[in-house]
Amino acid sequence: MSTFHEQVDYEQLPQGFDRSAVDLDLVNPCTDKLRAHYEQHLDFRLSVLVPIRTDDMHATSWSCIGYERGTRIGERVELMAEPFDREWVHTYLPANFLGDAHDSWIPGAYYLDYDPGRNRANNCQISVDTPRGRVAVTHYGQFREGRVQEHCQLARERLEMLYQDETFLREIYGDGIPLKREPRGYRSTTTITSLTRKNVRR
Numbered sequence: 618m619s620t621f622h623e624q625v626d627y628e629q630l631p632q633g634f635d636r637s638a639v640d641l642d643l644v645n646p647c648t649d650k651l652r653a654h655y656e657q658h659l660d661f662r663l664s665v666l667v668p669i670r671t672d673d674m675h676a677t678s679w680s681c682i683g684y685e686r687g688t689r690i691g692e693r694v695e696l697m698a699e700p701f702d703r704e705w706v707h708t709y710l711p712a713n714f715l716g717d718a719h720d721s722w723i724p725g726a727y728y729l730d731y732d733p734g735r736n737r738a739n740n741c742q743i744s745v746d747t748p749r750g751r752v753a754v755t756h757y758g759q760f761r762e763g764r765v766q767e768h769c770q771l772a773r774e775r776l777e778m779l780y781q782d783e784t785f786l787r788e789i790y791g792d793g794i795p796l797k798r799e800p801r802g803y804r805s806t807t808t809i810t811s812l813t814r815k816n817v818r819r
Contacts, residue, residue: 630724681696
């Protein structure tokens with residue numbers, strides 16, 4: 618029997634959101650319940666942070682952060698959701714856009730330098746524009762140590778881990794997660810049993 622993520626048709630996941638919509642339901646990936654789930658089922662421990670309010674943009678972002686285990690001292694990983702999409706980044710922070718994440722199987726994923734001034738050279742963020750905002754994982758190292766490519770890889774591994782988790786996916790996409798179609802000529806056990814019963818009744 619296949620696992621949940623093997624049944625998901627990731628290419629068909631809905632993408633994008635209207636950042637100007639007053640009714641945008643920005644997902645909060647950092648609730649107490651979700652953080653407990655990450656720690657128990659994914660061995661991914663995150664501390665809660667208060668919502669980030671940017672008064673000049675009249676927007677709120679959700680963020681939680683934790684220290685990485687088994688990596689260099691001081692390495693951190695942050696999970697967040699923001700109401701700023703790819704188009705916004707291209708418009709206001711074009712130098713921070715590092716390119717599409719061609720090395721990831723998550724459709725629409727892209728990399729950013731998540732430092733407005735781009736003077737730290739110590740992080741990489743991988744983002745996806747979902748119907749409930751931009752969901753992202755950022756991996757941080759020490760100040761100016763220049764391991765951006767490595768941070769991109771570590772951030773990607775974390776986001777891909779989350780995207781294989783049913784609880785995380787349903788928090789973003791609800792019950793609208795597209796599943797792969799059954800192979801042509803395939804009939805489930807339920808269907809076969811149903812047909813057999815009909816034949817017996819005849």
